[in-house]
Amino acid sequence: MNKSRIGVWLIGALGSVSSAVVFGALALKRGLIDSTGMITTTKPFEKLELLPVNALEFGGCDIRRGSLRDACRDMVEEVAGVPTGMLKDLEGDLAKIERHISPGSTKNCGEAISRLASASCGGDGSVRDEIAQVMNRLENFKAGNGLADVVVVNLASTEPALELTECHHDLSAFEERLDHDSEGMVRASTVYAYAAIQSGCPYINFTPSNGALFPAMVELAEQKRVPVMGNDGKTGETLVKSALAPMFLCRNLEVLSWEGFNILGNMDGRVLDYPENKESKTRTKDVTLPQALGYKPHSEVGINYVPSLGDQKVAWDYIHFRGFLGAKMSLQFIWQGYDSLLAAPLVLDLVRLAEYAKRRGEAGLMPHLACYFKSPIGAEEHRLYEQFALLLDYAVRAEQTAGIGLST
DSSP: OEEEEEEEEEETTTSHHHHHHHHHHHHHHTTSSOOTTOSTTSGGGTTSOOOOGGGEEEEEEESSOOOHHHHHHHHHHHSTTOOTHHHHHHHHHHHHHHTTEEEOBOTTOOHHHHTTOOTTSBOSSOHHHHHHHHHHHHHHHHHHTTEEEEEEEEOOOOOOOOOOOGGGGOHHHHHHHHHTTOGGGOOHHHHHHHHHHHTTOOEEEOSSOTTSSOHHHHHHHHHHTOEEEESOBOOSHHHHHHHHHHHHHHTTOEEEEEEEEEEEOHHHHHHHTSHHHHHHHHHHHTSHHHHHHSSOOEEEEEEEEOGGGTTEEEEEEEEEEEOGGGOEEEEEEEEEEEHHHHHHHHHHHHHHHHHHHHHTTOOEEOGGGGGGBSSOTTOOOOOHHHHHHHHHHHHHHHHHHTTSOOOO
16 A cells, blocks of 8 residues: 555545646646645645645546546536646546546436436435445545545535434434435435544545535544535635625724625536525525625625626625614626635645544544635634634644644
């Protein structure tokens, strides 16, 4: 086993974010691009023994049949500024990774996701059987490639929200429901998270799907000494909200209303066109403002699917606020970017930090990673700069305690 090589198992491996992650990592390995967008390659982290990107080996699963090379080709053709010659340089590497992509699960995922799936994907077996199947695939990926460990990252489409009940807050009760094959208590994200944690793999939920890291699952992670974190990667509109909202506090200006309207294409937009899936997304996007401001202004977030946009995401926000003498004023901003390319470097950061946390003996939630998520579990802080300070403080403590055990 090569201790310098770590596996990255991507759920939704043929999706646009996964394609950008893999393509970007391979390009970094070859020296074809720089690490713009990655926080962990900046000066505050240079003295930490984070695993280099060239030590990452990729695999994963997807509910669709397809080619990773085709997915990356679609991305390159759509994104302005990416040299098409890179595809030829990386084609052989992509072909090797394709051999490590297996069928995914649609367990209790609703119509939007089930309609995307090929006939060969899972979802029909018992919950315990599907968990065992995922665990077996993780072990085969690890053993077959001589990897020291595997980090699992959920980059799949947004599932309908799971109604959490008493069993989701108690591990023993949840285990009992699994034994009775209570499908209504789980989603595919639950199967993946449980299998990853039981296999000792650090787990990152980059999706809004709340079926992955509810309290009983976090309890399991603590028992198994596995670091985990989520939910919903913060890449665009909510990133701006978490940075901009504190400005109004700093000037004692009252936010009366904050309205957001998002349009996007790609598979993410297609799935979010279904109301039950959209609800999961808007829940995580609605968390930031009341937490950052300390009060809840009138606020709604709209999401519309516009197929022609592809991976482009556009957000328009209107902020109505009150100032001195009761004067009402406003601020507007437009955020436009390639959603997958904003997300990909963050995923690489999270993989490196999760693997590092496991190596340091950390377990359970990683609240110092709050700045990466719209709805960070276990973190009350939602103001971006304060969240980032938590990450920098962690880096300082980790550097100070390197070689002498876990920091407190």
